[in-house]
Structure formats: C-alpha cells, structure tokens
Amino acid sequence: MKKVLVLYYSRTGNTEKMAKMIAQGLTDKGVTVDLKRVEEISVDNLPEYDGYIIGSPNYFGTMAAEVKKFIDESVKYYRKIEGKLVAAFTSTGMIGGGGETVCLDILKAFLIHGCICLGFTRLGHYGPVSIGKPDERVEREISEMVNKYAEVLKRI
Amino acid sequence: MKKVLVLYYSRTGNTEKMAKMIAQGLTDKGVTVDLKRVEEISVDNLPEYDGYIIGSPNYFGTMAAEVKKFIDESVKYYRKIEGKLVAAFTSTGMIGGGGETVCLDILKAFLIHGCICLGFTRLGHYGPVSIGKPDERVEREISEMVNKYAEVLKRI
Amino acid sequence: MKKVLVLYYSRTGNTEKMAKMIAQGLTDKGVTVDLKRVEEISVDNLPEYDGYIIGSPNYFGTMAAEVKKFIDESVKYYRKIEGKLVAAFTSTGMIGGGGETVCLDILKAFLIHGCICLGFTRLGHYGPVSIGKPDERVEREISEMVNKYAEVLKRI
Amino acid sequence: MKKVLVLYYSRTGNTEKMAKMIAQGLTDKGVTVDLKRVEEISVDNLPEYDGYIIGSPNYFGTMAAEVKKFIDESVKYYRKIEGKLVAAFTSTGMIGGGGETVCLDILKAFLIHGCICLGFTRLGHYGPVSIGKPDERVEREISEMVNKYAEVLKRI
Numbered sequence: 001m002k003k004v005l006v007l008y009y010s011r012t013g014n015t016e017k018m019a020k021m022i023a024q025g026l027t028d029k030g031v032t033v034d035l036k037r038v039e040e041i042s043v044d045n046l047p048e049y050d051g052y053i054i055g056s057p058n059y060f061g062t063m064a065a066e067v068k069k070f071i072d073e074s075v076k077y078y079r080k081i082e083g084k085l086v087a088a089f090t091s092t093g094m095i096g097g098g099g100e101t102v103c104l105d106i107l108k109a110f111l112i113h114g115c116i117c118l119g120f121t122r123l124g125h126y127g128p129v130s131i132g133k134p135d136e137r138v139e140r141e142i143s144e145m146v147n148k149y150a151e152v153l154k155r156i
Numbered sequence: 157m158k159k160v161l162v163l164y165y166s167r168t169g170n171t172e173k174m175a176k177m178i179a180q181g182l183t184d185k186g187v188t189v190d191l192k193r194v195e196e197i198s199v200d201n202l203p204e205y206d207g208y209i210i211g212s213p214n215y216f217g218t219m220a221a222e223v224k225k226f227i228d229e230s231v232k233y234y235r236k237i238e239g240k241l242v243a244a245f246t247s248t249g250m251i252g253g254g255g256e257t258v259c260l261d262i263l264k265a266f267l268i269h270g271c272i273c274l275g276f277t278r279l280g281h282y283g284p285v286s287i288g289k290p291d292e293r294v295e296r297e298i299s300e301m302v303n304k305y306a307e308v309l310k311r312i
Numbered sequence: 313m314k315k316v317l318v319l320y321y322s323r324t325g326n327t328e329k330m331a332k333m334i335a336q337g338l339t340d341k342g343v344t345v346d347l348k349r350v351e352e353i354s355v356d357n358l359p360e361y362d363g364y365i366i367g368s369p370n371y372f373g374t375m376a377a378e379v380k381k382f383i384d385e386s387v388k389y390y391r392k393i394e395g396k397l398v399a400a401f402t403s404t405g406m407i408g409g410g411g412e413t414v415c416l417d418i419l420k421a422f423l424i425h426g427c428i429c430l431g432f433t434r435l436g437h438y439g440p441v442s443i444g445k446p447d448e449r450v451e452r453e454i455s456e457m458v459n460k461y462a463e464v465l466k467r468i
Numbered sequence: 469m470k471k472v473l474v475l476y477y478s479r480t481g482n483t484e485k486m487a488k489m490i491a492q493g494l495t496d497k498g499v500t501v502d503l504k505r506v507e508e509i510s511v512d513n514l515p516e517y518d519g520y521i522i523g524s525p526n527y528f529g530t531m532a533a534e535v536k537k538f539i540d541e542s543v544k545y546y547r548k549i550e551g552k553l554v555a556a557f558t559s560t561g562m563i564g565g566g567g568e569t570v571c572l573d574i575l576k577a578f579l580i581h582g583c584i585c586l587g588f589t590r591l592g593h594y595g596p597v598s599i600g601k602p603d604e605r606v607e608r609e610i611s612e613m614v615n616k617y618a619e620v621l622k623r624i
Contacts, residue, residue, distance in 0.1 A: 060539050062536070072527045111431025114437075261417065267588075270593075
C-alpha cells in the first residue's frame, strides 16, 4: 500500500487544520498516512514514503524557516528520494500576501530533489491557500486536492 | 515634473478598472500620467518616463502574452531604462489562482532591465491583486499603492 | 505507445538544437515524438499527447511571448490535459541571466493546467539551461533528462 | 553618510568571499558598511541601515534556513524598514542549479517588507551568482553591482 507523509509547521493552528483535513482525506481514500509536525520527524524517514504533502504558513512569501531547515537537512538524501510525489499547501494572512509563492517554493525545492510535482485546476493551482482559518472554500479545495493526489499516487 | 506610464492589458475590463484607479490616484498626487493599453503604445516611448506601473490579467500564473510581447520588444531599450521605478498589479479569477506570481513576474522582467522595483506592506505585497471585479479592498489597496509609489518617485 | 510533444521556440537556433537532441534521445528510448516549433502546431493537438517537453530562449527571465501566446491559447483545453507529464528547457545568454526562471515559469504554467512536473538532480534542476550554444555539458544533461523523463512516462 | 548592511551566511566560504568583495567595493565608494554573518547580528539592528545587501549559498533553490530564520524574525520590524534599498547575491554549485532563484527569493522577501529592490543589466540580473569559488567574472560583476547600488543609494 502507498504511504504518504503529510508534513507541516504551524504556529496559529491554521496550517495544522489543513494538514489534518488532508491526512483524513487521504486515509479515507485508503492511503497510509503519517501526519507529522516538522519538529517531530527526521529526514531519515523520507525515503520510506511514496510521497510528501508539505504545508507551511506564509512567512515572507515563502515557507517558515522551520520547514526550510528540514529541507536543508534533506540534502542528506539528495538523489535518494527522486520520483516521490509532492504537493504543497499553505495558510496566509491576506489575498496577494505571498501565499501562492509559499506553495511554489515548496514545489521548487522538491523539483531540485528530482521529485514529481502536482498542480491543480480546481483549487489554488500550486496547492490550497487558506486566508486565515480554513473555511468551506478551503475544505472543498482540499477534498479536490486529495482526490487528485491519491489518483496520481496510484499510477506512479 | 515626474512622468509615469500606467500600462495594461485587459480583456474583461477588471485590470482596466484597476489601471484607471491607479492613474487617477497618481494624477491626484500631482504626477503626470499616461494611461495606455499595451496595444496603444510603442516601446519607443519607454525612455521618456520616470517609471512604469504595469498590469495584466492572470493568464497561467503570469502576464498575458500581449504584455509579454511588449516586454520582449523592450529589449531594444536594454540598458537604456535602468533605474526607472516599477510596480505591478493584476486581476485574477480566484484566490491562489496565480495572481501573485503575475505581479512578481512583471517585477522580475524589470529587475532584468535594471529597474527599481517596489514592494508593499499594506496590500498585496508584490502589487494589488483583484479577485474578479475590483472591490473596496482593492480600491483601498490601490490608494495605499499610489501613496507609496508617488512618495518614492519623488525621491529617486 | 506513449507519445510526447517536444515544443519549442527558437530565434538563434540554440533552443532548437536542444529540442532536436531531446527528440532524438526520446526516440532512441522508444517514445513516439513530435518535434514542433510553436508556430507549427495548434493547441488543438495538445490532448493527443501523454506529455510535453517545452523549450524557450530566455527573454526577460521567462519564456518568449511566442511560447506564452501558445500557453494562453491552451486555456481552451483547461482541465482537459490534466496529468500530462511536463518538463522544460531553455537557452540563455549568461549565467545568472534568468535561464532558471524560464524553466520554472514553464513548469508553473503547466502546474496550473494540473499537469505533473518533473525536476532533476543531475542537471539544471528545473530543466537543462544552455549558456549560448549547447556544449558537452548540455548534451550530457539532456541525456540525463531524457532518461528520467522516459522512465517516469512509462509509469504514469 | 549612508550606511549599508552586508549580511551573509556561508559554509564553504564562497558566499563569504563575495560578501567581502561587496563590502570592500562599497567602502571604496564612500559608503559606511557593516559586514556581518547572519549569526552575528540581531534584527534589532535593521532599522539603523539605509539598505541591505544579502547573500546566501543556494540550498534547494532558495536561501539557507539560517538566512530564512533571520528574515522570519525580522517580522518584528514589519512596516518599519520600508523603503530600504535591497540587493542580493549567491554562490551555488552549478549552472541551472537554482542560484538565480536564491537571489529572487531574497528580493521577494524584502518586497514584502516594502523595500526597494534593485535589478542589474551587466551581471546576474537578480544579483551576482558565483558558480563555486568566485572567479574573475564574479569579481567584475560585483564591481558593476557595487557601482549601481552606491549610485541609487545616493539618490534615495
């Protein structure tokens, strides 16, 4: 069975809420999911997963330093996690406030890892963006995201 | 007196509405403004301005081809428009739909021209992003944008 | 058999040389390839392929307007080309001259199409970047790119 | 007299070499310069400068976590460092390896701070990019960068 890591950092709880929705959605689809805060997990676990879904609040238009630190440490597995399926999500304070570039920057880091990155047409294209607390729009978008991620995961 | 080009492309009229608000705001601040659709102006006019404010609807997370064509043609004035003051704006269909990267990509093109690019703290950071028709939020953001742009323009 | 479109725009011939190397490499791997200049093909052909490899010279840190025009027209097939496998390549004038962001912007546009985007570890991470005429480094990188693209294509 | 912070993180010493060249160049132009490793300085010092030139090695296509941590902490001075003049530089392992996006991401963070960001025409457009140890090309580029930065700094 395919196994996915939902990895996130959260201070206010908004990104965490999104992470939980994503983990639940994937579980409902029959995917094995580990839901972890970035502080709870070591990069040594990365190779065991088939894919990663990574979320961060928007700090200055990109991921929080806590998430970047994890990604920097992941250099230890450079060329060893190629082909994993990656998607991103974020919560942010305001429209136009840099949330899209958070998702794009997370994908960019995993393109460098030689991963396979997923875009979306029925939600924030680079991944769902919550403006503050996740609302119904975000819930719907996460459900679309999970559908597509699970479907592609099966094929690769 | 400082002279600014507000340049835009618009199909649905949303970006055009924003362009008009910006032009009006700058005029009210005592700046000389030319408001032009991208089809109405030649790159040969670029050197005569002290700055550009450039807007495009979001097509695939970046500016419309019509705006990109104008920018490609502007290579004729490469190294001849260094130091102009540049800001960007966009209208898009949905939150997370790529609007932020439109503004960022416009700024990026003018960083390559050696221009001076402006970010914002009281609005979409890379420039105002309208979700569909410009509403009161966008109106307020444009007013903040105009204040800052005019203030920096005076100094450079 | 899987069928891939290698699509490019080229003025000086550098991007074209890269396109031909990629098409040849894929053909050698048993993939059916159509090699097309962006002016030679209509967006109506997009749905028939399993993937796209798209190249553009670097004009102002992103794709040429000719490529952007094609992408803008592809909105006609929005939500109809989800899941296609996409990679990018570019030729540029100088190191640090914006070549990387060309590849990244092409990928970004196809993330918006809901496509699956590929990064690399043994070459320019967002796709091969030629500095001027493709040299041996670029040849080697294209060979790595083709290997990985063909391998992932088989699985999805 | 104008005062500039040259701030960097470096592990191999390449980014540090670039930082020293930039600091020396600015000093020769009569600018007061503080040259600091990111670990040596607090965000509390940010308001006292007229501008920042920020360098990081390329870790996964963006700044090192150490630099991002500093930027995250700088939120304390949000809206209090608007209008500072910002430029970026990086050292990276290979062409196409993500160096350009390091510079662009640093600028992006300071656009969010409402700063004024500088692009270049005679060097890496978003800032100088060293491939490994800084060579003569990089030295020449840094000299051009310093000229332009010092010239714009005088005016703003």
